[in-house]
Amino acid sequence: MEINIVFQIAAVGILVAVLNQVLIRAGREEQAMMTTLAGLVVVLYWVVEYINTLFETVQTLFQL
């Protein structure tokens, strides 16, 4: 696992937080929520592969 993924997730988190605040201040709460959900989906998409690898490793390790 590369360290870059951590920085990418952090950058997406910061940008989504700022976008969220900007949209809420402009009175567009629905768009703010959609942006947050989109950011969450993008990060989950990156992370799901590593979670899958983690479960496989645990299965192999404990011979489940």
Added chain:
Amino acid sequence: MLQCLGCILVVFATTSFGVSFVMKEKFRLQDLKEVETGILLLQNQVRYIGAPLGEVMEGIGLKLNGMVGEIFARIGSDLESRKGESGSVIWERIWMEEGRYTYLTGIDLDEIISFGKTISFLERTGQENGLDLLLISIRTIENDLQSKMSKNQKLYGSLGVLSGLLLVVTLL
């Protein structure tokens, strides 16, 4: 190096997209002001001079800028050509045909087209009242637009930059 250039291009593109939304509202306001000027000139002509409508519209079309001026000029020339259509039919037809080449929205065009029903049907007082009503609607829309524009300018600009950065981080 190429990656850097790509990132700059993406951020520039999304920022321009945001700015174009702001410019669209600015041009809409400009078109509304042109329509307001045209209606004021028409009001003066109807109230004080009483010249034929075709001549008046052509004169107004020459004084106004952009597409709105061309629309007034075309209405004037169609009225002068006397093909048997009434003033209100000509007004409605031309605004519906040419209005989509302006920055005016459906709501603005509905207000302008509904005024057409007073042309060539009502007497002078009725036409003046119709013009007053249209001016009030246009000024209300302009005031709303102006108050929203300053807020939206910052919003769309920052949204453009932030979404560009988000895209760059996601795609890198």
